[in-house]
Amino acid sequence: MKALLVDDEKPARDELKFILEEIGVDIVGEADNFKSAVKAAQLKEPDVIFLDIELGGENGFDILENLRKKRITSDVVFVTAYSNYAVKAFEVNAKDYVLKPFSPDRIKFTIEKLNSKLKEKNKKLDIYKITVTNNGRIYLIDIRDAYYFYANGRNIFVKTADNEYMVENTLKELEDRFYGLNYMRTHKSYLVNIDKVNEVIPWFNGTYMLKFKDISDEVPVSRNYAKKFKDEVLK
Incomplete structure (x- = not known):
């Protein structure tokens, strides 16, 4: 799970960061203000934003x-020293409301709840089938046959062994939907089916290049995703 921390007090961010990293x-x-928070959310596409109320x-x-x-x-999980915003927080569909000072057990409970909801959501979907388009025609493909999804400008595409299709979902939505499957974000513009990778080539500055079975395409693992890739795939 990927998290963005938004709080104008660095000690509070550091404490929360330590607790979250300890549980994986x-x-x-x-971010510590409105502008940087919105920019980071757009660029990083976190699964959850821990958001202070008074900044x-x-x-x-x-x-x-x-x-x-x-x-x-x-x-969004609101984190604050004030209890009087709780009702409003849930009115705007916050997933949780956590009071400072942080308790490791309370934060762990929040993460477990978020993971549980995501898994339950995926159970209700036929997660192996996805609707795609090509030349105005609509198809259903099995994501186990896909090699990778990628962004090109505002459009999202999926590459299979014999074709390429456009997808309506964002990469973030696809990443959430495939939670628990062997898909991994390797770059802000790529979501990869790890089962289709057959070669990992060390690249510049700790990055990697991925090659696939049966197709000649190569996909990068950027610096922002290299550590997670190394820890989870090259372990």
Whole structure:
């Protein structure tokens, strides 16, 4: 699970970061104000945003409203020293409301709850079938036959052994939907079916290049994703 931390107090971010990393959460970014929070959410596409409510004159609810207008669908957990915002937090569909100072057990409970909801959501879907288009025609493909998904501008495509199709979903939505399957984000523009990879080539500055069975395409593993890739795939 990837998390973005938004709090104007660095000690609070550091404490939360330590707790989350101890339970295996990948911290993909930090922000201390409205502008940097929205930018980080757009660039990093976190699964969850831990969002403070009072940020030095700015407001966490305003940040959430802006994120939703930009169609950023990350789950939001409010973290605050104040209990009086709880009702409003759940009215705007926050996934949880955690009071400071942080308790490791309380944070672990939140992460377990988020993971459980994601798994339950996927059980209700036929996660192996996805609707795609090509030249105006609609097809259903099995994602186990896909090699990778990639972004080209605003469009998302999927590569199979014999063709390439356009997909309506964002990479973030696909990543969430494939949770628990052997798919991994290797770059901000690529989501890869690890089962189709047959060669990992060390590249520059700790990055990698991936080659696949049966097709000649190569896909990068960028620096932002290299550590997770190494820990989970090259272990």
